Amino acid sequence: MVTINKNYLKLPGSYLFSTIAKKVADYQAAHPEEKIVRLGIGDVTQPLAPAIIDALHKAVDEMAHAETFHGYAPDLGYEFLRSAIAKNDYQDRGCRIEADEIFVSDGAKSDSGNIQEIFGTDNKVAVCDPVYPVYVDTNVMAGRTGEYNKERENFDGVIYMPCLEENGFLPELPKETPDLIYLCFPNNPSGAAITKEKLQEWVDYANKTGAVIIYDAAYEAYITEEGVPHSIYECEGARTCAIELRSFSKNAGFTGVRLGFAVVPKELEREGVSLHSLWARRHGTKFNGAPYIVQRAGEAVYSPEGKAQLKEQVAYYMRNAHYIYNGLKDAGYSVSGGVNAPYIWLKTPKGMTSWEFFDYLLETAHVVGTPGSGFGAHGEGYFRLTAFGTFENTQEAIRRIQAL
Numbered sequence: 001m002v003t004i005n006k007n008y009l010k011l012p013g014s015y016l017f018s019t020i021a022k023k024v025a026d027y028q029a030a031h032p033e034e035k036i037v038r039l040g041i042g043d044v045t046q047p048l049a050p051a052i053i054d055a056l057h058k059a060v061d062e063m064a065h066a067e068t069f070h071g072y073a074p075d076l077g078y079e080f081l082r083s084a085i086a087k088n089d090y091q092d093r094g095c096r097i098e099a100d101e102i103f104v105s106d107g108a109k110s111d112s113g114n115i116q117e118i119f120g121t122d123n124k125v126a127v128c129d130p131v132y133p134v135y136v137d138t139n140v141m142a143g144r145t146g147e148y149n150k151e152r153e154n155f156d157g158v159i160y161m162p163c164l165e166e167n168g169f170l171p172e173l174p175k176e177t178p179d180l181i182y183l184c185f186p187n188n189p190s191g192a193a194i195t196k197e198k199l200q201e202w203v204d205y206a207n208k209t210g211a212v213i214i215y216d217a218a219y220e221a222y223i224t225e226e227g228v229p230h231s232i233y234e235c236e237g238a239r240t241c242a243i244e245l246r247s248f249s250k251n252a253g254f255t256g257v258r259l260g261f262a263v264v265p266k267e268l269e270r271e272g273v274s275l276h277s278l279w280a281r282r283h284g285t286k287f288n289g290a291p292y293i294v295q296r297a298g299e300a301v302y303s304p305e306g307k308a309q310l311k312e313q314v315a316y317y318m319r320n321a322h323y324i325y326n327g328l329k330d331a332g333y334s335v336s337g338g339v340n341a342p343y344i345w346l347k348t349p350k351g352m353t354s355w356e357f358f359d360y361l362l363e364t365a366h367v368v369g370t371p372g373s374g375f376g377a378h379g380e381g382y383f384r385l386t387a388f389g390t391f392e393n394t395q396e397a398i399r400r401i402q403a404l
């Protein structure tokens with residue numbers, strides 16, 4: 001008889017954003033007259049930049065002719081895109097990363113969920129708490145954790161590193177030594193950024209202990225401050241302990257287009273085996289390449305016009321971030337994030353739980369945010385608003401919250 005992967009049964013409830021979508025849909029059905037402002041899920045709202053649209057059109061036209069038609073893409077990505085990434089995201093920033101260390105994918109959600117496959121199931125995982133849920137859930141599915149602990153509201157066998165106001169929302173080196181460490185900076189959900197010095201401590205720690213850092217830099221484009229690293233490879237020694245994940249979703253609005261990449265340096269080895277070759281094997285077997293059309297669009301992100309247009313797009317969202325941050329501060333909320341990230345992290349008022357505040361905001365201001373507890377036990381008492389709405393909706397949401 002067929003058996004199922006029982007690890008899936010350890011996962012409580014549904015994916016956070018499905019729960020939110022259902023609550024909002026139920027509320028809207030009961031109150032069809034209310035105009036709900038959604039600052040919950042981190043999805044972009046601005047259209048693709050003209051340089052990207054041009055590249056997409058051109059690539060579509062190429063597909064219409066036998067001479068320029070493209071079938072299966074190379075598993076690891078087209079050379080034109082891998083070279084553009086290596087040059088613009090790494091070499092121009094002084095990081096030694098070569099094109100053949102870039103693995104093009106359909107986004108950072110897939111990569112951050114799939115990367116664990118190349119590691120043994122006996123590895124101990126460390127994550128920040130609160131955290132982007134994919135890192136934990138995919139390790140649960142793979143059997144790398146114990147059961148869900150209802151009292152602690154997290155999984156046995158995982159090292160949770162609390163990121164709270166007291167520690168500036170940055171993880172501290174854990175007492176128990178982990179094997180796999182997931183770090184995400186600028187951070188989703190807290191919006192916190194890490195300095196190069198602090199990140200260097202993690203790189204040194206990983207090299208000392210033999211751990212591997214999975215560094216999710218999906219929000220790198222939102223960094224505005226000096227001294228905040230855009231890549232973990234700005235740190236000395238990162239090539240021997242870190243894999244970096246990037247996405248085109250938030251820097252270029254590709255949430256519906258789908259493109260990302262992983263960087264696995266060739267020096268990175270464990271048990272005498274190259275992780276680069278393991279990931280290449282995995283990618284080659286299970287992934288048939290991101291579409292040609294999309295990779296051409298990705299290439300346009302690095303063109304002079306693309307860069308200029310996307311700088312403006314990121315600035316548009318960051319104006320929202322500042323508007324939310326200042327608006328909430330003026331209204332007496334305790335707020336953080338929003339400086340190097342498109343997320344604003346606020347403390348729920350009057351001792352409300354995260355979900356109580358979610359309901360309160362939905363019912364009284366008709367504004368949707370994300371309850372901090374959905375990102376982990378230490379997110380309880382916090383709430384996330386995103387800067388990805390339109391400026392008009394953002395203004396409207398803040399006006400309503402201020403009027404409460």
Ligand SMILES: Cc1ncc(COP(=O)(O)O)c(C=O)c1O
Pocket residue numbers: 042106107108109110112132184188216218246247248249255259260
């Ligand atoms: C930290 C983090 N990593 C990865 C992703 C997913 O990125 P992508 O759209 O490239 O799959 C998100 C999306 O919200 C995210 O917040």
